[in-house]
Amino acid sequence: MTSGSPEGPSTIGTVLRRSTDYLAARGSETPRLDAERLLSKALGLERIELYMALERPLTPSELDSARELVVRRGAREPLQYVLGEWWFRRLMLNVDPRALIPRPETEILVDRALLLLDGRDAPRVIDVGTGSGAIALSLKDECPGARVSGFDFSPDALALAADNAARTGLEVDFLEGDLFDGLPLGPWDLVVSNPPYVDAADVPDLEPEVRDWEPHEALTADGAVAAVARGAVDVLAAGGGIVLEVGAGQAETTADLLEKLGLHDVRVTPDLRGIDRVVEGVWR
Ligand SMILES: C[S@@+](CC[C@H](N)C(=O)[O-])C[C@H]1O[C@@H](n2cnc3c(N)ncnc32)[C@H](O)[C@@H]1O
Incomplete structure (x- = not known):
């Protein structure tokens, strides 16, 4: 992105166009949308307001702010980290490299979890590998009677999750530990997890x-x-549920494992792209 001349004055419209070209050339798959969101942040305007003021010139300091954000995105830093915040269900959360960016498919895990919690009085819930706290905080937000804990081995992630609890005003207990050492003793009425599932290769x-x-x-x-599946059966209350997000091609094996472990009502739910993504079961 360049400033004023020789391409003419830097108005919202011209900066949007130049930023879009810059980001497209650096491999962004959504250059126009990225440019709109970044300029919105730099100017403190809604995206719709950009379109109502395309001819408005930017001040030098606005141009500097916009340029800094666009250059970061051009280095392929995720849009969400550059913006510093992102929506997950009803919550706007802080996001930064301390934890994974919450994904839309994980919202489906929360849908399934809420169905399993429906009708329960003060259920005890643990989110294993809580990261930014997105799942744990959403469950507390949408099922306020639940007593929710988030568990992770990363102090950085837990610090971000605590920031998000403060930001949203939601009460969630965050616990540090390694899931390979067993899950925190419950009993829990629900174990939810979006564990790391990408093959290192x-x-x-x-x-x-x-x-x-x-x-x-x-x-x-x-x-x-x-x-997580094996650990859950040691800590689930009778009638408690487990809901896991898994990678493409992992749902069938995971469903088989849940059945072998003695869970019933095992069910697989696809994500919006039709990939089997969320596996759940109930403990007798
Ligand atoms: C895929 S991220 C999920 C983050 C968040 N729950 C979400 O859905 O956006 C997995 C999380 O598991 C945590 N994790 C990885 N290995 C772990 C372990 N051995 N014990 C506890 N947490 C672990 C990571 O720190 C990370 O926050």
Whole structure:
């Protein structure tokens, strides 16, 4: 992105156009949308307000702010980290490289979890590998009677989750520990988890936004899905449920494992792209 001349004055419209071209040339798949969101942040305006003021010139300091954000995004830093915040269900959360960016498919895990919680009085819930706290905080937000804990081995992630609890005013208890040492003693009425499920061998092929910016311990941990499933049966209350997010191609094996472990009502739910993504079961 360049300033004023020789391309004419830097108005909202021209900066949007130049930023879009700059980001497209650097591999963004959504350059126009990125440019709109970044300029909105730099100017403190809604996206719709940009379109109502396309001819408005930017001041030099506005131009500097916009340029800094666009250059970061051009280096393939995820849009969410550049913005510093992102929506997950009803919550606007802080996001930064201390934890994974919450994904839309994880919202489906929360839908399934809420169905399992329906009708329960003060259920005890644990989110294993809580990261930013997105799942735990959403469950507390949408099922206020639940007593929710978030569990992670990353102090950085837990600090971000605590920031998000403060930001949203939601009460969630955050616990530090390693899921491979067993889950925190319950009994829990619900164990939810979006564990690391990317094969380490696939990491080099991931998009730079993920490969170069998101914490690798949030992406890969050999055997984490099975470890959460096995750990859950030791800590679930009778009638309690487990809901797991898994990678493409992992749902069938995970459903089989839940059945072998003695869970019933095992069910798989696809994500919006039709990929089997969420596996659940109930403990007798
Ligand atoms: C895929 S991220 C999920 C983050 C968040 N729950 C979400 O859905 O956006 C997995 C999380 O598991 C945590 N994790 C990885 N290995 C772990 C372990 N051995 N014990 C506890 N947490 C672990 C990571 O720090 C990371 O926050």
